Amino acid sequence: MTENPNPSVRSRQVSLQLRALREERGLSGAAVAKALGMSPSKISRLETGARGLSVEDVAALLGHYKVPEQQRAQILEQVRKSGERGWWESQGLGLPELWQALINFEFRATRIQNFEALVIPGLLQTDEYTEAILCAANSTLSRAELTNLVAARRARQAVLGRRELQFLAVIDEGALRRPVAESGVMRRQLRQLVDTGERTNVTVRVVPLRVGPHAGLRGPFACLDFADEPSLVYIENHHFGMFLDEKEDIAAYRVSLGNILNEALDPAQSAALLATLAEELR
Structure with missing residues (x-):
């Protein structure tokens, strides 16, 4: 996934939610990266909006955080629409x-x-x-x-x-x-x-x-x-x-x-x- 120099509002909001979900569970970025086979820098970029979001990456994080189904569906819908401006x-x-x-x-x-x-x-x-x-x-x-x-x-x-x-x-x-x-x-x-x-x-x-x-x-x-x-x-x-x-x-x-x-x-x-x-x- 390439760098995202100008993320949409939806992307920025999802990135913020991903960071909040991790911190609520008391997990470090390094621990999440190790559990999911990702690099710590990738987790950081996903949480800051510096990296484009994919449904697969976000779904993996939400599954690891055991996010309830309804909330998970809402977040993934925002990811699917993240290419839309405004x-x-x-x-x-x-x-x-x-x-x-x-x-x-x-x-x-x-x-x-x-x-x-x-x-x-x-x-x-x-x-x-x-x-x-x-x-x-x-x-x-x-x-x-x-x-x-x-x-x-x-x-x-x-x-x-x-x-x-x-x-x-x-x-x-x-x-x-x-x-x-x-x-x-x-x-x-x-x-x-x-x-x-x-x-x-x-x-x-x-x-x-x-x-x-x-x-x-x-x-x-x-x-x-x-x-x-x-x-x-x-x-x-x-x-x-x-x-x-x-x-x-x-x-x-x-x-x-x-x-x-x-x-x-x-x-x-x-x-x-x-x-x-x-x-x-x-």
């Missing part, structure tokens, strides 16, 4: 697989730039704001499903504790003024934005309503950059989420982000506006 998937109940992939990519990213036009970025939401958004989007969620989704959103926010990550949140002012919950919830959410924006690795900028139409009205997105992996763009709507990994798509979203930032307030002005909006809700 990755879209329907959003279901519980914790969707795509959310798991997003959490994994966010934990490895060195820079995340997220624009949101309608809601507060997920990495900056309070639990009560998240719950209000989820309930409004799907009134049929059970309490258990809601609790699981809120916990998943909270788990994502742990990435902000990584000093090597730089996070830029660009938010349309309309999202800040939309009363998705009672005034106390919105006030606490706005105050959290101010407080989080004071971290050295977090920047919050607001696109004011007075600018009128701008490039961000085409929809929200997040650009993710990594130390040793190709960049990605993540977009999400009512029913679907998608990772984009084509260079042309990523370049287009970077241009859009630049145009949006040209209209945004600077961090200090943004913090002042957030504080003013929070005070108005008292």
Whole structure:
């Protein structure tokens, strides 16, 4: 199998799962290589995405790790589709697989730039704001499903504790003024934005309503950059989420982000506006 200088999103996610499965079982790469008649370097390349994945190699690893049949079938299906660029998937109940992939990519990213036009970025939401958004989007969620989704959103926010990550949140002012919950919830959410924006690795900028139409009205997105992996763009709507990994798509979203930032307030002005909006809700 040849080296894979630009692995697809599916390949990268499967490689990450293979490493996690091995570590969960307390096995070293050398021990797995010896048991399966592979070289340790091959195991390493399979787990980092530096080597193209084959169904045979992945199936051998999953069998050695005694992965349950349903999970094994899901992973092997991703391997079969690993040559396809991009990755879209329907959003279901519980914790969707795509959310798991997003959490994994966010934990490895060195820079995340997220624009949101309608809601507060997920990495900056309070639990009560998240719950209000989820309930409004799907009134049929059970309490258990809601609790699981809120916990998943909270788990994502742990990435902000990584000093090597730089996070830029660009938010349309309309999202800040939309009363998705009672005034106390919105006030606490706005105050959290101010407080989080004071971290050295977090920047919050607001696109004011007075600018009128701008490039961000085409929809929200997040650009993710990594130390040793190709960049990605993540977009999400009512029913679907998608990772984009084509260079042309990523370049287009970077241009859009630049145009949006040209209209945004600077961090200090943004913090002042957030504080003013929070005070108005008292």
